[in-house]
Amino acid sequence: MLAHEKISAAIRDANADGRTALVPFVTAGYPQPDEFMATLESIAGIGDVVEIGVPFSDPMADGMTIQRSSFAAIENGVTLRWIFEQLDGNHIDTPLLMMSYLNPLLAFGYEKLAERARETGVCGFIVPDLPYEESADLRAALEAQGLGLVQLVTPATPAGRRKMLAEASRGFVYAVTITGITGGDDGLPADLAGYLDAVTAASPIPVCAGFGIRAADDVRNVGRHAAGAIVGSALVEVLERGENPAEFLQSLTLAAR
Amino acid sequence: MLAHEKISAAIRDANADGRTALVPFVTAGYPQPDEFMATLESIAGIGDVVEIGVPFSDPMADGMTIQRSSFAAIENGVTLRWIFEQLDGNHIDTPLLMMSYLNPLLAFGYEKLAERARETGVCGFIVPDLPYEESADLRAALEAQGLGLVQLVTPATPAGRRKMLAEASRGFVYAVTITGITGGDDGLPADLAGYLDAVTAASPIPVCAGFGIRAADDVRNVGRHAAGAIVGSALVEVLERGENPAEFLQSLTLAAR
Amino acid sequence: MSSVIKSSESEELLQALLDGRLPDERGRFGPFGGRYIPETLVPAFERLEQGVREHLPSESFQEDYARELREWVGRPTALSFAPRLSERWGTEVWIKREDLAHTGAHKINNAIGQALLAKRLGAERVIAETGAGQHGVASAAACARLGLPCRVYMGAVDIERQAPNVDRMHRLGAEVFPVESGDKTLRAAIDEALREWVSDPAGIYYLLGSAVGAHPYPYLVRELQSVIGKESREQMTRQAGGLPDAAFACVGGGSNAIGLFYPLLNDPIELIGVEAGGIGNGLGENAATLATGTPGVLQGSYSIILQDKDGNVQETQSVSAGLDYSGVGPEHALLQAVGRVKYVAASDDEALEALEELCELEGILTALETAHAYAYAKKWSVDNPVKRVLIGNSGRGDKDMPTLTKYPPRTRKHAGA
Amino acid sequence: MSSVIKSSESEELLQALLDGRLPDERGRFGPFGGRYIPETLVPAFERLEQGVREHLPSESFQEDYARELREWVGRPTALSFAPRLSERWGTEVWIKREDLAHTGAHKINNAIGQALLAKRLGAERVIAETGAGQHGVASAAACARLGLPCRVYMGAVDIERQAPNVDRMHRLGAEVFPVESGDKTLRAAIDEALREWVSDPAGIYYLLGSAVGAHPYPYLVRELQSVIGKESREQMTRQAGGLPDAAFACVGGGSNAIGLFYPLLNDPIELIGVEAGGIGNGLGENAATLATGTPGVLQGSYSIILQDKDGNVQETQSVSAGLDYSGVGPEHALLQAVGRVKYVAASDDEALEALEELCELEGILTALETAHAYAYAKKWSVDNPVKRVLIGNSGRGDKDMPTLTKYPPRTRKHAGA
Numbered sequence A, B: 001m002l003a004h005e006k007i008s009a010a011i012r013d014a015n016a017d018g019r020t021a022l023v024p025f026v027t028a029g030y031p032q033p034d035e036f037m038a039t040l041e042s043i044a045g046i047g048d049v050v051e052i053g054v055p056f057s058d059p060m061a062d063g064m065t066i067q068r069s070s071f072a073a074i075e076n077g078v079t080l081r082w083i084f085e086q087l088d089g090n091h092i093d094t095p096l097l098m099m100s101y102l103n104p105l106l107a108f109g110y111e112k113l114a115e116r117a118r119e120t121g122v123c124g125f126i127v128p129d130l131p132y133e134e135s136a137d138l139r140a141a142l143e144a145q146g147l148g149l150v151q152l153v154t155p156a157t158p159a160g161r162r163k164m165l166a167e168a169s170r171g172f173v174y175a176v177t178i179t180g181i182t183g184g185d186d187g188l189p190a191d192l193a194g195y196l197d198a199v200t201a202a203s204p205i206p207v208c209a210g211f212g213i214r215a216a217d218d219v220r221n222v223g224r225h226a227a228g229a230i231v232g233s234a235l236v237e238v239l240e241r242g243e244n245p246a247e248f249l250q251s252l253t254l255a256a257r
Numbered sequence C, D: 001m002s003s004v005i006k007s008s009e010s011e012e013l014l015q016a017l018l019d020g021r022l023p024d025e026r027g028r029f030g031p032f033g034g035r036y037i038p039e040t041l042v043p044a045f046e047r048l049e050q051g052v053r054e055h056l057p058s059e060s061f062q063e064d065y066a067r068e069l070r071e072w073v074g075r076p077t078a079l080s081f082a083p084r085l086s087e088r089w090g091t092e093v094w095i096k097r098e099d100l101a102h103t104g105a106h107k108i109n110n111a112i113g114q115a116l117l118a119k120r121l122g123a124e125r126v127i128a129e130t131g132a133g134q135h136g137v138a139s140a141a142a143c144a145r146l147g148l149p150c151r152v153y154m155g156a157v158d159i160e161r162q163a164p165n166v167d168r169m170h171r172l173g174a175e176v177f178p179v180e181s182g183d184k185t186l187r188a189a190i191d192e193a194l195r196e197w198v199s200d201p202a203g204i205y206y207l208l209g210s211a212v213g214a215h216p217y218p219y220l221v222r223e224l225q226s227v228i229g230k231e232s233r234e235q236m237t238r239q240a241g242g243l244p245d246a247a248f249a250c251v252g253g254g255s256n257a258i259g260l261f262y263p264l265l266n267d268p269i270e271l272i273g274v275e276a277g278g279i280g281n282g283l284g285e286n287a288a289t290l291a292t293g294t295p296g297v298l299q300g301s302y303s304i305i306l307q308d309k310d311g312n313v314q315e316t317q318s319v320s321a322g323l324d325y326s327g328v329g330p331e332h333a334l335l336q337a338v339g340r341v342k343y344v345a346a347s348d349d350e351a352l353e354a355l356e357e358l359c360e361l362e363g364i365l366t367a368l369e370t371a372h373a374y375a376y377a378k379k380w381s382v383d384n385p386v387k388r389v390l391i392g393n394s395g396r397g398d399k400d401m402p403t404l405t406k407y408p409p410r411t412r413k414h415a416g417a
């Protein structure tokens, strides 16, 4: 099984189990670098796939919460190199995804990136500022190691493009549920069901919904029309408040049934 | 004897007496309006001719001292009309001169001005912002009452114009000793003697030197080459300090011998 | 004005004006103008008058002047059609953009012209007065351009309300001399500059900033500012397809207004000068000299001035420092007396409102002075719909920000999410 | 740049540039440029690109644009010969006066052009980012002119150091949105504007202020700013009798520089872009992106950026808010890579000194950004005497007074008697 297939498989397993797959996101090394692996392991114990956010100085697609966590992590010396070092020799079974803006990946070098990812159990990447059209080089490098590049679709994506992106995506298709940035609390759009159904119909791999999923109700809502729910800002806020992330995720899994 | 001839005569009398004529200047109603006549009388007891300054809101040719006194007098309600009222029925023998900017005279009306002047013992006018070329109307009105319009000459006045002004002047010729404004304490110019001699030579009437005469030495210096010395800012400063103007003038008369 | 000009003379004077025969030899615009100055200043003014007579008409001066206007000042300034203002006012509005001239107002036309003259007259240094600071900045810039030292007299009150311009003058290498005497505004600054001039009439050139003062200043400044009207005339014909029905300019001393009006005097255009109506009609509450003043002599010329019955000059009040002056140029006094130009006032509030309207409809932040012209032009347009109007936009409003911040825009959005 | 462009490709790319064949279909200038944006923004950018393709070349757009430039912006801006600066530098100095454009900088050329486009694209409102505030003011003015609501994102740090421009934006009816995230300067403001755009890609037009960002902005802004170089070319030929030997422009994002350089690329003119050298050569001490940066992706395009070895963007330092940016337009990256334009840096101190020199010799108070171009042009002139140089005077310095007051002019005279 290729690395990115592990992601799809984990989601399908959850669904087969009667659950909406839960995909928690955590900014690497936040709030404290020395707690990173412990936090990751505890989250991976609950989530079906875990997204690790690589902090970046210019998180243009993120809301205030993730921005703050990103800046704090950078301040604390968290880098892509450091993250891989932490992941070295980990025993996490849950497939890991990295979410990173393009520039840190460029600086690291695509080939080395793919190698280190494979070595450390990272099965794929989400690169929010890399649209499909600019992604050929990175995709090639990742594919050489069996890794996936997750594509995003949005409610505003036209049908043709939606299909193209869904087919190009690996691991899962990231269906952005609102046309805003991460961390808004405007709730989910009214036509959510139709939208998610359409993405699912276009997609050969599972579809996970993300952006604005903050509570059990949200998970329940998207769970009816998507294979998985991505929980980002809400989880980072839990970490920010010094609360227990596992407890928070546990409360969502009830809804995921 | 015409009114303006009284001025010339008073100066000539002083000279005949072996003295430089002393021409003190006082801003009307300064520092206190109710002391005006007393101050004037005491000054007139020493000066050969007395200049009464009509306060004006825009004393462009005056230095800070006289500006200040002028503004203070206006604040205290001193106007040309008020000055004439004070002078009504006065018993001062010394010829009086009024020094006023043109606008208060325009506002008062030239004919009424000349009448009131004649009635109150004012023998002539000095109008610092009225050059000869613009003075025909005022001169005509004053002459109709025998009053004089004193012309000024300066060290920068060319010889031809100097002669013209000296001949047009009535009462005396006002020889400005410095090319600055009143109240400077730069002292008197080096070529003072030559300058005053030249004005005197051009003039059918006595020449009085003014601007920057502050002390006995100055009176002595100009006295060698002019018929009279005009003392303005220095006297106003004495009033400003609340000192006795008569005493100050007395100290100058010693030098005037 | 019946007291000053008999109606029989009026027509003759108007004709003399239209024929370009005024001022006369003595610097008179009919009864107005002349030269009321201390004898100490007579040689300085005679030298200046002679210099003006010799150099101003000379081809070499005019060439230099035209080149500086073109290459450095940025002339011709644009003529803007104002589509949204036109719609709002129900008329066709054209704007002559002196705000786009170097340093931000029409003042530079005069400053660079006189600085060129100062150079030709061999002056060692230049002094100037300023109210709003625009003329001070213009003088400082023109003197820098020509390598002349420059000192600007500015009232202490104006220094405070026009802080940005004070900084600009300093940057441009000029000395700003705070005037603490008199009313501490423009009038006191002029007096102080005149006093300084007396101290060295040969070495100093006094660069006066408006069409006021003793002859030859009103004439000199008019000639230098007439470029505004000349360009407008040509541009209206070319861009708007014809001359305006009415032209408006704000009037402080009157330099931008005379510059706009003079080349249009012979045309069938209603000309309207707008003064500062301040906070009310009472003496001391405004600077509406022509609208409410009486004849008198102030700072060198016989004109209309704001004064009390004893001839003391009245202090003025206006939200705009550049209009805050008790006198007005003598040519305007005549233009009013003979009925060729109408002079009206706009209040502080009306000016502020007009400034805001122009900003929001046309994206032009005009000077508070200029805003008075808009305020009245709007009124006029309501009474005279579907005409074509021309407004002399004498300067930009950047300098007024310290004042304007006291009057937050009514439509201001609130910052934050 | 050997790592990015093989020398065999270099000549070919230069030729493509000179032939006007760049950017290519994908918005690339050789390896640089492109479109690195979130999927959420893809429809917005596609709509924009299509709009640019449809409207920009259309006769009707070009007519409207030319008319706004002429009638409202005040173009052509003057080309000034600088006699005293020429003498001091020992060369012939010509200055392209974008400071005379409406609102005081070249930014308005772009702002009014894009606002016209926004109108054609049916946008309900406009958002913009600003650093020095010049682009914010220009956007506010252009939107007012066309009746579009406008919100300007501005870093909290910049809000403080460019206070006069904040006030002007408010007056012009724009909302100024303080950005407290990131570096609180231009970069954070762009991010914030992009985030906002995502919320309503159809209703919002994002009016980007420099030749940076994702395709089609670098192309669009270059096309709109090229009026600077086109006019300069024509004016130099007519006024100076020939093209310059060298042309200088300051480079922040690079819009005024590309506007000046692009129409001169085919001429035998040495082209030099001057970046902000800040307080030193160390990372974080300057904003000299091209001079000291490395390739990377920032805010939508692959270009040269200031970053650390981990790809985190470096904060910058410059006395001039408008140059204080860690990226640079991709076309400049290519122009440097192929050797057609040289990019250098001038330090804060050098810029301040140059600003002062220009003020005092030519009476032009230039923007702190622009002053960097003068600083290096002077150095170049000393090494290359008796040439003819052209400097793009991108804006005026009024907005910089709050900063400049911290650096009193060395020649400042003391007020008082």
Ligand SMILES: Cc1ncc(COP(=O)(O)O)c(C=O)c1O
Pocket: C105, C106, C107, C131, C132, C133, C134, C135, C209, C210, C211, C250, C251, C252, C253, C254, C255, C256, C257, C321, C322, C323, C367, C369, C370, C394, C395, C396
């Ligand atoms: C922009 C502007 N307009 C008008 C004026 C008034 O002067 P004038 O009446 O001489 O044009 C000033 C004076 O400073 C000014 O700055």
Ligand SMILES: Cc1ncc(COP(=O)(O)O)c(C=O)c1O
Pocket: D105, D106, D107, D131, D132, D133, D134, D135, D209, D210, D211, D250, D251, D252, D253, D254, D255, D256, D257, D321, D322, D323, D367, D369, D370, D394, D395, D396
């Ligand atoms: C006057 C001026 N020049 C230059 C710049 C730098 O921008 P660009 O490099 O896009 O021309 C700015 C930016 O605000 C500016 O205000």
